[in-house]
Amino acid sequence: MPNPAKFIEIDSAFVEKTILELASFGAVGETGVSRTVYSPEWIGATDYYAKACAAAGLDVRRDAVGNVWGRLKGSTSEKAVVSGSHIDSQTPGGRYDGALGAVAALLAVKALKEQFGTPRRTVEAVALCEEESSRFPNANYWGSRAVTGRIAPGDPERVIAFSGETIAEAMRAVGLDPARIPEARRDDIDSFVELHIEQGPILEQAGLPVAVVDAITGIRHYRAEISGVQNHAGAFPMDIRNDPLAGFAEIASGLINTAHRMGRPAVTTVGRVLVEPNFPGIIPAKVEFTIDARHPDAQARRRLYDMHEGLMREVAARRGLEIEWQVMLDHEPSPSDPGIVSTLQRVAGEQGVPFMTMASGAGHDSQQMASIAKVAMIFVRSKDGRSHTPDEFSSVEDIVAGIRVLAAGLHALAY
């Protein structure tokens, strides 16, 4: 590891320019971005990213699902060191979630090329095609799953958009052949380091610009449906109703209270609710809702889910309602590679960037990449902890600090 402690220069004006230009693809209002995978806005953004990689002197390649790779070839055939994140967004999200990690990777590799020349290991920046599930609720890390060979042969036909089309249809519409997805698989990646906004307020509360992430929380999504007896809102006495909205309200309150009482870092969110028939004067027939519940500790996570399921059963039985649920996604907690974590901690210190170490409460492409490579993450402070909204914001100073830690980390791993 030559020159590990050299100060890495990052051009903050160029950082800001790149973020703003990328945010123009799918711009909503002043600061929002709505850019779902394989949409026209997404095509614009991936074209922009490819051009920016080329302008930085990297070899550009697009793989079978539309991930865009910018490669700085190493002097040896050792496995590659990769950084990046997803280029799709919520509808609308902001300028930073995902996009910042793709931009940071590109700017870090550009800086290494300019300031350190050819690395020992190949170093790559990547814009992953999809992570948010904002167009296909089941897409489930489409970009990093392709890279890790985790897309099953039937998936392209089984992954269905909110508006009904399959992801296979959406791929064909932008010139990608779903049958070639296996070609996106990589087995030559040694390490993957992802920079991302924190998406929570912990760094802001601690007054720190950057965190090294030592684990990603375990996530489960339930889709539940609670059914009762539809009736007239006026003429049916309260004491003999089977009102699924009453059951839902009690369950939602209880789930939220359970996670709150368990304490940080347990979180549970009811984010999606559909009532049928959804008229003011009718006791509903059923309420469909989602539960997103997370914990980075495997045992505490199991306990959280047991309490949630027990509550749903108890409320439904007591109120004479029927309930059923499906687990729509289920990701075990994903610890970071301890070696990369300590490398990142060390180089952050060497670069003079104050930091803390924390677990991620959000899921990230890194936890997919962990199946083929050593992984770790870097978080950048997020104003008010906001994300998945046009209001998300990270200062250029914090972003530059994050990119310097990222570049120094990639340097330590690849040079």
Place this chain on the structure above:
Amino acid sequence: MPNPAKFIEIDSAFVEKTILELASFGAVGETGVSRTVYSPEWIGATDYYAKACAAAGLDVRRDAVGNVWGRLKGSTSEKAVVSGSHIDSQTPGGRYDGALGAVAALLAVKALKEQFGTPRRTVEAVALCEEESSRFPNANYWGSRAVTGRIAPGDPERVIAFSGETIAEAMRAVGLDPARIPEARRDDIDSFVELHIEQGPILEQAGLPVAVVDAITGIRHYRAEISGVQNHAGAFPMDIRNDPLAGFAEIASGLINTAHRMGRPAVTTVGRVLVEPNFPGIIPAKVEFTIDARHPDAQARRRLYDMHEGLMREVAARRGLEIEWQVMLDHEPSPSDPGIVSTLQRVAGEQGVPFMTMASGAGHDSQQMASIAKVAMIFVRSKDGRSHTPDEFSSVEDIVAGIRVLAAGLHALAY
């Protein structure tokens, strides 16, 4: 009052045939009906009703909002005795809510004509055009409001459908001129008696076919919106969230519990909920919901609303959420005319129909008609208390019993 105790004959086969034929307009599945005002199905049903009135020897007239009247002219110029109900339905509702009252009025007037000849007062059957607010959430008794002169000049442009069109546009599309609505006003009605299914389980629990209704409950609809801070479902700790779904769930549970604890006949229903942005992985920004809260006693009703509003304020303030609400409709309790109530009680006894007296928990056209006429209602037992669903059902025996009480009541008032 000649022959008050004469047994009134009602042809149960003809009753059944008429109900089933009317239900064919807007039929959904085996027993459902979806018939919103001014739709093609509604036109079919009103045409059918007009033909059936003509076939019964009544003078048919359609007024400016599309109410259909069948008139049996009296021998004097005294004010008329009218019966009827609305011909529109929920989407879907069943065969009986509203439609049964229009059919019963027609069959009762037909029976009086056949069995008693010309009345002293004019007797009329009416199919009112709209009561359910199932196409226009603010239509608010469009048919009976036209008859009572309660549609304001700007209303036709202000009443907007769920799908965006104004009721003025919908009227013009079926050949009605909104400017002529004032012509539908009547000032020559003495009494209005409405037969309706109960829409609740009280008659079924009591084992009785028919009720005389001595009051209609007071109703208020609120539309409320509770707003918090949209955020990532994973990375934002529970203890510092401003989650409007958590606030909504606590409020909905509390409202329902308040009405339940107040006891019969208080009822409160949360029937419509819209979450924004409504994605599993996002703490929502806001939840919009409706509250339908009813009590037939003016003082208890005021107390119910005070408790509801207090709860909403308290939960929102405690959880750091913003809440606002509008009162979308507000109907005072409407007592029936004591003279007609005692007449109906007497003739039910004379006709040998077992009955009870109760308040209506549902709103009805009668409460509008009460502004220009003496009113009362007759309820027919409803299986499982169901209404506003394809499952609503009343037996032909119970319906015939109800029509006999109605006919005997109209006879007592008009002959």
